[in-house]
Each structure stands twice: as C-alpha cells, then as structure tokens.
Amino acid sequence: MGGATGDVVAAALPIQEHWLPLSNLDLLLPPLDVNVCLFYKKPPHDVTKKESFISIAKTLKEALAEALVTFYAFAGEVVTSPAGEPELLCNNRGVDFVEGFADMALRELNFYDPDESIAMFVPKKRRGVISVQVTELKCGSIAVGLTFDHRVADAYSTNMFLVSWSQISRSEPISLVPSFRRSLLNPRRPLLVDSSIDRLFIPLTSLPPPQETCDQDHALTSRIYYIESDVLDDLQRMASSGSCTRRTKIESFSAFLWKLLAKHAGNDQSTIISKLGVVVDGRRRLAGQETGEKENVMETYFGNVLSVPFGGQRISDLIEKPLSWVADEVHEFLKEATTKDHFLNLIDWVETHRPVPAVAAVYCTGPNEGPAFVVSSGRGFPVTGVDFGWGPPVFGSYHFPWGGRTGYVMPTPSPTGNGDWIVYLHLKKGQLKFVEEEAPHVFKPINSDYLNINSAD
Known part of the structure; x- marks a missing residue:
C-alpha cells in the first residue's frame, strides 16, 4: 500500500x-x-x-x-x-x-x-x-x-x-x-468467591510464552469461510437429536468443530484431553430479571463483560460419540457461566488476586496437550449497520492473530442478510487443511462471487 x-x-x-x-x-x-x-x-x-x-x-x-x-x-x-x-x-x-x-x-x-x-x-x-x-x-x-x-x-x-x-x-x-x-462491576462486600472460578481462570504468569515452530502444519494462521444457513440448521438438528432442549446454533457449531479437530488429532492422541472454550457476554446476565435503569445501563456498558468457560474431553470420546453428545457437553459447561452469580463470583475472584493479573485457563495450553480453541460470538457484529453514508459494507470481519497456542474462532452474520455465517478461524495450518477436506459442505472459502463483488467494484 x-x-x-x-x-x-x-x-x-x-x-x-x-x-x-x-x-x-x-x-x-x-x-x-x-x-x-x-x-x-x-x-x-x-x-x-x-x-x-x-x-x-x-x-x-x-x-x-x-x-x-x-x-x-x-x-x-x-x-x-x-x-x-x-x-x-x-x-x-x-x-x-x-x-x-x-x-x-x-x-x-x-x-x-x-x-x-x-x-x-x-x-x-x-x-x-x-x-x-x-x-x-x-x-x-x-x-x-x-x-x-x-x-x-x-x-x-x-x-x-x-x-x-x-x-x-x-x-x-x-x-x-x-x-x-x-x-x-464493583466487587461485593464481603467478597464471595466460588471455587469453580479457580478452574476457569489462572494467574497470567502461568500462560506459556508463544513458541516459534518450524513445522508449518503447526503454525497458527487465519482463514475466513462462509456457512450457509441450511447447513447451520442441519448441524443444529443433528446436535439436538435425543435432547430434551434444542441446542443453540453456537453450541451446535462449536460441538461440530470440536469433533473435527479431535479427529484431526487422531487415535495416537486418543487419551489426551482436548479443550473448548466459548466466550460469554455477561451484560444481560448481570442485569438479571431487573427492568429499568440497571438493565438499560448494562445494555450500554462500555468495557469488557466477558467470561470464557470451557470443557475438556478425551479425544477418543469426541471422535466416537455422536454430535448430540458433544453438544450436550458444550451446553453443560456453558450453563454454569450464563448466570448472574457466575459473573459476580468472577468479579470477586479477580479482587482477591489483585494486583496479580489473571487470564482464562483455556488459553494455557502446553505443547504436549491436545487441541484447544475458543469460540467467540460476533453474531451481534453490525456489518450492515455501519453505513457511513455511502451504503452498508459488502464485507466485514474481525482479525485476531493473537499469538498464543490456543485457536480462536469467531462467527459473524453474513452481510448478505440471508442467515448465513461468516466464520473467522485462527487455527494451525494442518487443522485448517483437515477441516476443509473433511467438511467442504460446511466450510466454504469466502470469495468475491459470494459477496457479489464484480469486476467494476
């Protein structure tokens, strides 16, 4: 440029x-x-x-x-x-x-x-x-x-x-x-800390430093795909099979990708634990069932109101068990973090550790551990809403090559407005290649034709 x-x-x-x-x-x-x-x-x-x-x-x-x-x-x-x-x-x-x-x-x-x-x-x-x-x-x-x-x-x-x-x-x-x-977001007095937070967050000093790798298959890189709305519906239907409660699209998608990355790891790592984290926004949870000022203020609160609960499962179980079972596991570890008490406990937990900084434990993946990745949700990303006066964007995406060992995934709404997802994947090159080969019907590389960009644009 x-x-x-x-x-x-x-x-x-x-x-x-x-x-x-x-x-x-x-x-x-x-x-x-x-x-x-x-x-x-x-x-x-x-x-x-x-x-x-x-x-x-x-x-x-x-x-x-x-x-x-x-x-x-x-x-x-x-x-x-x-x-x-x-x-x-x-x-x-x-x-x-x-x-x-x-x-x-x-x-x-x-x-x-x-x-x-x-x-x-x-x-x-x-x-x-x-x-x-x-x-x-x-x-x-x-x-x-x-x-x-x-x-x-x-x-x-x-x-x-x-x-x-x-x-x-x-x-x-x-x-x-x-x-x-x-x-x-002030801590409570007296502080009330649930021991469950100790599993989800650890001091920042425990985060292993980024390591260079000569193996290109293990180098983290970024790719962007689109997933068609009917494919998302199919994933949700399979993930909800046999469940009393319909799984959300983000639970279903996360479970599907978790299975894929476990399969890529293969049977030689069958007893190793693979970890999946999902980012949860606490604004609506902290507002609780209240109406009026607090609910409105939490809706407009500027800052970070996030938690990253995660689950760990043996690679063999993720490979062999059906998608519905994996989706149930995702639902279970998410359930404990989608409450007001969870976020109040997290705020108090940080207070007890200050000034030592802390970080989500799912990011602390060692070199000999199974695949780990975090799914964030950009479903509220206002692609079509960011119109500066000359029309909405034809494409938009977050880009987060953060430098750690843990992968990062972010689905956002397609600018086409047809229910499709645009999905940003920051994973190892070998994982991305496997995902494309194993599930080409799900992960379709984004291109100008899909975005309706012609030669005059």
Whole structure:
C-alpha cells in the first residue's frame, strides 16, 4: 500500500483530563490488540475519484471527532497505576488516523486469507487505545480498518462505537450512549468467591510464552469461510437429536468443530484431553430479571463483560460419540457461566488476586496437550449497520492473530442478510487443511462471487 498519510483526531469538544479505572473484568485481558475491517463498494459520487476520497476521509474524521466526545475512552491512553495495574487516562490525546491508497481492486482481494487481505487495511497501533486506517482501492472502493486495545473494550463495545460513528457520519443521533459506570462491576462486600472460578481462570504468569515452530502444519494462521444457513440448521438438528432442549446454533457449531479437530488429532492422541472454550457476554446476565435503569445501563456498558468457560474431553470420546453428545457437553459447561452469580463470583475472584493479573485457563495450553480453541460470538457484529453514508459494507470481519497456542474462532452474520455465517478461524495450518477436506459442505472459502463483488467494484 502506498501514499499513506497520518493525522491525529481528538474529540471535537474539550474533555477534562481524568482517570478511568479498568474494571475487574477488564483486568482479565492481557495487552492484546484486535483488528476489525469493513469493506465498501465505490461510493456513488459524481465528483472525481481523488476529490471523492478526500471528501470521504474528511467526513470520517469530523464524525470521529464528534464520536470521541461520547466515547472519550477511545481518545485516551492506557498507563500503569502505582499498584502496577493498567488504567485509562482520559486525556484526549486523540486517535491516530491514517489515509492510504491500495493499487488493487476490491474483487482482487483474497478475503479467504485475512493475514494477507485484511492485515494490510488495519493500522499498527503504536499509541493510544485505538487507531484508524481508511484506504481507497484503485476501483474507488473504501476499506475502514480499526485496531483497538482489548483491555479497554470488547467486541460489543467496539460494535457500539462503530454504529455510533457511522450514525454521526450520516448526521443522525446515536442510538446508544455508552455508560462508563465502573461501579456496576464493583466487587461485593464481603467478597464471595466460588471455587469453580479457580478452574476457569489462572494467574497470567502461568500462560506459556508463544513458541516459534518450524513445522508449518503447526503454525497458527487465519482463514475466513462462509456457512450457509441450511447447513447451520442441519448441524443444529443433528446436535439436538435425543435432547430434551434444542441446542443453540453456537453450541451446535462449536460441538461440530470440536469433533473435527479431535479427529484431526487422531487415535495416537486418543487419551489426551482436548479443550473448548466459548466466550460469554455477561451484560444481560448481570442485569438479571431487573427492568429499568440497571438493565438499560448494562445494555450500554462500555468495557469488557466477558467470561470464557470451557470443557475438556478425551479425544477418543469426541471422535466416537455422536454430535448430540458433544453438544450436550458444550451446553453443560456453558450453563454454569450464563448466570448472574457466575459473573459476580468472577468479579470477586479477580479482587482477591489483585494486583496479580489473571487470564482464562483455556488459553494455557502446553505443547504436549491436545487441541484447544475458543469460540467467540460476533453474531451481534453490525456489518450492515455501519453505513457511513455511502451504503452498508459488502464485507466485514474481525482479525485476531493473537499469538498464543490456543485457536480462536469467531462467527459473524453474513452481510448478505440471508442467515448465513461468516466464520473467522485462527487455527494451525494442518487443522485448517483437515477441516476443509473433511467438511467442504460446511466450510466454504469466502470469495468475491459470494459477496457479489464484480469486476467494476
């Protein structure tokens, strides 16, 4: 990509400098940056291409400056407190904003390989909490990339920001005003900690460091597929067979992939335990059955409200037993974390361990352990809702090559709006090859034809 220029965009109104502590749930996240990128067909402007892109970048920067007034946490920076913990300094340092040009057309992008296609359209975050990159392609299409510090925001919070930014760009009022009331996640007094949390989370010092591998089959890489809605329905039907309760699509999909990765490991590892984690958002759980202010505030709470329960099963059982049995196992370990008490216990557990940082135990996979991966849910990813004024994106995805040994999977809704899923897989190369060979009817590589991108785009 050439011709890149940079700027810093601060909030449009003055912000009084202040400190915003990270909540106990924020403190469960190590310093990791997450990428998200949205691709748009050529905006329908009558002016020349150069003037059009200049106008687009100007509109985006002005709308970003307005959005940062409300989402002021994104205009600050993470610093270290006297206790050695990260905290947010809301000083309106601003957001690094890069404009660039890519000498390729939208249709030429290999969306199937996000390490190639998405990576060039998201900025390297050097300072602050987020960075933005806006790129014009030679066909006039636009890519809007964002890199954010996961310690400050989860996907839900970032989605809320993206929608608000686009609404301001269209001169509309924002639909959700973020809440930064950290008191909503204060620990209880006295602390009440359930021993079950000790199995799910461990001190960060126990996380093994990333290791280089010479075996290309074991190198973690990223791929993006689409899964058709009728295939998802079939998986759900098979996963619910014999069960009194219909399994959700995320339970059914997770169970199916768990079986596949166990089969890839093979019988020589049949007695080894494979682990699967599923990310759970606690906003609705913490609101409980309440109505009124607290429920509304939890809906707009900005920060991390996540837990990562996981289960472990012998590879032989995952291979030999039916999909419905595996789905039941997924349902069981998820059930314990989808309650208000679980999140209250987790908040208190973090308090008892501060200032020692902690992390989800499923990420702590040793070199001699079975396959482990985490399924997050981007089903609320507002792909079609992020319209800056020239139409909804033709494609969007998160990109999270986080560098550990544990795989990462994120399904999001297809921009086609037909019930299909777009699925981001960050797994070992050998696993990805096996998945494609074993289940080509499920995992179909994303391409321009599926996204209805033609040669003129």
